[in-house]
Amino acid sequence: LFIGDLDKVVNLLLSLSGRLARVENALNSIDSDANQEKQLTGQLADAKELKEHVDRREKLVFGMVSRYLPQDQLQDYQHFVKMKSALIIEQRELEEKIKLGEEQLKCLRESLLLGPSNF
Numbered sequence: 001l002f003i004g005d006l007d008k009v010v011n012l013l014l015s016l017s018g019r020l021a022r023v024e025n026a027l028n029s030i031d032s033d034a035n036q037e038k039q040l041t042g043q044l045a046d047a048k049e050l051k052e053h054v055d056r057r058e059k060l061v062f063g064m065v066s067r068y069l070p071q072d073q074l075q076d077y078q079h080f081v082k083m084k085s086a087l088i089i090e091q092r093e094l095e096e097k098i099k100l101g102e103e104q105l106k107c108l109r110e111s112l113l114l115g116p117s118n119f
Contacts, residue, residue, distance in 0.1 A: 010051075
């Protein structure tokens with residue numbers, strides 16, 4: 001359950017951080033989205049509180065698991081928990097890069113359809 005919660009909270013933080021960054025970028029050109037930015041900022045703060053809660057649970061779970069696992073398996077467990085978050089972050093970054101690349105490709109295709117006379 002802890003690993004599932006960790007996965008969900010890290011994904012939530014990454015999602016909200018990405019959405020907030022996109023809204024902030026959009027706000028640089030449009031001020032009407034200020035309400036959405038405040039909402040996302042509040043959601044991000046809530047997600048950070050959830051992350052703190054999961055971190056506290058991680059310590060409790062580790063304490064319980066450490067009573068039952070030998071040292072080598074305990075180290076494997078610690079490595080798994082550490083890598084789980086790191087891999088989720090890396091996956092999200094790659095998804096964002098793919099999305100950005102697709103958007104750039106779409107814009108490039110649209111600009112090529114306009115032709116040089118329309119610039």
